[in-house]
Amino acid sequence: MSRKYVIAGNWKMNKTSEEGAELAKDIVLAVGQQAEVEVVVCPPFTLLESVSKVLEGSNIKLGGQNMHPAVSGAYTGEISAEMLRNHFSSYVILGHSERRAYFDETDNFVNQKVKVALENQLRPILCVGETLEEREAEKTLDVVKTQLVDGLVGVSAEQTGSVVIAYEPVWAIGTGKVATPEEAQVVHAFIRQTLAELYDSAHADKIRILYGGSMKASNARELLAQEDIDGGLIGGAALESNSFIDLVKVAIDQD
Numbered sequence: 001m002s003r004k005y006v007i008a009g010n011w012k013m014n015k016t017s018e019e020g021a022e023l024a025k026d027i028v029l030a031v032g033q034q035a036e037v038e039v040v041v042c043p044p045f046t047l048l049e050s051v052s053k054v055l056e057g058s059n060i061k062l063g064g065q066n067m068h069p070a071v072s073g074a075y076t077g078e079i080s081a082e083m084l085r086n087h088f089s090s091y092v093i094l095g096h097s098e099r100r101a102y103f104d105e106t107d108n109f110v111n112q113k114v115k116v117a118l119e120n121q122l123r124p125i126l127c128v129g130e131t132l133e134e135r136e137a138e139k140t141l142d143v144v145k146t147q148l149v150d151g152l153v154g155v156s157a158e159q160t161g162s163v164v165i166a167y168e169p170v171w172a173i174g175t176g177k178v179a180t181p182e183e184a185q186v187v188h189a190f191i192r193q194t195l196a197e198l199y200d201s202a203h204a205d206k207i208r209i210l211y212g213g214s215m216k217a218s219n220a221r222e223l224l225a226q227e228d229i230d231g232g233l234i235g236g237a238a239l240e241s242n243s244f245i246d247l248v249k250v251a252i253d254q255d
Helices: 017-031 045-055 081-086 097-102 107-119 132-136 140-151 158-162 181-198 217-224 241-254
Strands: 006-010 038-042 061-064 091-094 123-128 164-167 208-211 231-234
Touching: 006 091, 006 164, 006 208, 006 241, 017 038, 017 045, 017 241, 038 091, 045 061, 081 107, 091 107, 107 123, 107 140, 123 140, 132 140, 140 181, 164 181, 181 208, 181 217, 217 231, 217 241, 231 241
Parallel strands: 006 038, 006 231, 038 061, 061 091, 091 123, 123 164, 164 208, 208 231
Antiparallel strands: none
């Protein structure tokens, strides 16, 4: 099964509007017209407008870092799916480990967001992954399965074509530590197997599963060579244009 790689940059809480626009311009100039790899940038909410203008006319997709499942209302500090769509977002990151850890987001709450995103033509990047403590207790697959299954409750087989999964071992995010390609492949293969059990092999084979643990140009080739790793959800390496562009070019060469 041939799946197009996705390289998605999660800028987290970084960059001003001007800095974000400059970063986006560099990315557009370097890889904005290629179509071999799907490139997504996910800036903070305050940068969506400035970055969306820079991306106009390119093949680079825009994504949000989070959203609330409600249409509107008294949810101070939150943003809705309609607001993301109004800024031409195509993707939204949901269930990121930082949201789960710092804001106590549950699998049920993440699931509500996933369903609302799909209803609003947004492609959710559903994040799953274990902490170091859970890994050392050999609970990795149990944790990942629970987050995956509970996160996809009510999502039909037909909707899975718009879903992207990101496996992010929490112990490897921003630490410089990386699961070996073989370790990452074991979990990615398990995720695909679980998706096949939830739906069927035909649908599971089409879902892109990204690796989200300190991927960069220097280790991307080995990771992307694995059968079930279909790209990366990139943190630190997405904040500097050369490192992100180099990573995208590795994916293009790998394609």
